[in-house]
């Protein structure tokens with residue numbers, strides 16, 4: 144049987160272990176993700192979503208458990224093959240849009256001529272063709288987040304981690320960005336883990352939803368979302384969409 148692209152088993156994280164302020168942020172999390180999946184990770188504030196993402200990104204060490212990425216062939220390099228988008232776009236204000244997108248390619252020492260072509264293609268993919276020479280402050284919040292999505296893809300990662308990327312946007316821009324993200328996902332074929340507080344957003348985007356709960360911080364359930372792609376906003380009014388949302392509300396104790 145083919146191994147999952149991401150295999151997480153029995154993962155726990157205790158902050159400040161052994162100290163008076165020891166804090167269990169993740170407890171016994173297991174999750175398998177197929178290549179090309181878009182997995183929404185949804186849960187209340189403080190349930191450990193960012194902690195999980197940071198561990199997967201190699202920015203934080205787990206206290207216990209197994210994490211394997213890349214199907215176990217040993218060819219996955221977390222520095223080379225992961226792209227990250229945070230809630231804030233974290234653009235460098237003194238660099239142009241194009242130069243911001245190029246940052247990961249610079250860090251990784253990739254051939255810059257090809258990277259520049261790719262960055263231009265990605266800016267077109269995220270709807271920012273013609274904005275390459277602008278500076279971040281000349282863009283709206285939604286446009287800045289598009290730049291950070293292009294930046295997360297410039298080194299052609301196999302896995303994109305998105306930690307509440309649209310949390311700071313207004314509701315309408317957020318819905319628009321949801322549609323854009325689905326288009327980018329379908330065109331790029333990347334595996335995406337998408338953290339959100341938004342139940343509707345989680346259902347709308349995900350091929351799978353990982354529902355996390357706090358107290359204890361754990362993975363309550365994985366739900367395969369059988370809604371067809373391409374998804375359209377009017378699907379949110381459909382009965383099936385409502386049933387998935389109700390299931391997530393129920394798991395979070397919010398019926």
Ligand SMILES: Nc1ncnc2c1ncn2[C@@H]1O[C@H](COP(=O)(O)OP(=O)(O)OP(=O)(O)O)[C@@H](O)[C@H]1O
Pocket residue numbers: 158159166167168186187188189190191192193194195340
């Ligand atoms: N460096 C740290 N030291 C101690 N505790 C921490 C640290 N980082 C996070 N925590 C705690 O671990 C818990 C999980 O934090 P985390 O940021 O992963 O949650 P989250 O689900 O992403 O929250 P939010 O949705 O509000 O961003 C929280 O209670 C937080 O206070």
